[in-house]
Amino acid sequence: MAFYSALAESIDAYTGLSPVAFFTIVALMVGVYFLVSGFFVYPEDEAASKSSPPPPQQQAPPPEPFVPPEPVQVGDITLEELQAYNGSDPKKPLLMAIKGQVYDVSIGRLFYGPGGAYSFFAGRETSRALALMSFDPRDLNSDLEDLNEAELEVLHDWEEKFKEKYVKVGQIVSEKSKDGNEDENSKQIKENLE
Numbered sequence: 383m384a385f386y387s388a389l390a391e392s393i394d395a396y397t398g399l400s401p402v403a404f405f406t407i408v409a410l411m412v413g414v415y416f417l418v419s420g421f422f423v424y425p426e427d428e429a430a431s432k433s434s435p436p437p438p439q440q441q442a443p444p445p446e447p448f449v450p451p452e453p454v455q456v457g458d459i460t461l462e463e464l465q466a467y468n469g470s471d472p473k474k475p476l477l478m479a480i481k482g483q484v485y486d487v488s489i490g491r492l493f494y495g496p497g498g499a500y501s502f503f504a505g506r507e508t509s510r511a512l513a514l515m516s517f518d519p520r521d522l523n524s525d526l527e528d529l530n531e532a533e534l535e536v537l538h539d540w541e542e543k544f545k546e547k548y549v550k551v552g553q554i555v556s557e558k559s560k561d562g563n564e565d566e567n568s569k570q571i572k573e574n575l576e
């Protein structure tokens with residue numbers, strides 16, 4: 383009751399109206415608002431509200447997540463052969479070498495696949511570039527002779543990261559030793575990949 387008298391007093395003080403007159407005016411204003419806003423219905427909304435509700439749509443199945451194939455061992459591989467795994471052939475895995483060790487980086491295809499920020503690393507020996515944090519294509523090699531301690535440490539950190547994240551699938555060999563040493567098994571592995 384006290385609340386009602388306080389409300390009535392406030393309405394009177396602010397508007398000079400009795401509560402009945404005040405609420406009548408408010409009700410009329412709300413009514414007018416809905417009446418007027420009814421004139422501005424979008425034609426599509428009107429059509430939608432008149433037509434029968436659409437039949438429940440067949441939900442398209444969500445796209446299959448990309449699952450890269452299991453890493454396959456390539457064994458001994460030359461720098462030249464490694465370049466075939468640079469992402470230009472979508473059937474081949476993405477490979478990248480650090481300090482002569484070859485990693486399958488297919489799961490990082492957003493980085494290393496075509497159009498990726500680091501696609502230029504794919505199919506290459508990247509040690510010097512990673513040590514120097516360089517994007518210069520001339521640094522895509524394993525030449526570490528003139529590097530200082532700090533740069534070698536950077537490279538070491540990258541190597542640790544790659545060992546942890548990616549599967550090692552082979553090692554770089556020079557053309558010469560490869561010709562002499564390749565066994566039937568490594569040949570078979572490579573044939574499987576082609």
Ligand code: HEM
Nearest residue numbers: 487490493500503511512513514515516517518540543547
């Ligand atoms: C402008 C400076 C740079 C920025 C802002 C940047 C940023 C990033 C970011 C955000 C990631 C993703 C990290 C993750 O999710 O694991 C990444 C990954 C990577 N960055 Fe950079 N980066 C820069 C420069 C460089 C440089 C100079 C190099 C080497 C030359 C480099 C090599 C890499 C590599 C190899 C990866 C991928 C690592 C993996 O496979 O997980 N980045 N970078």
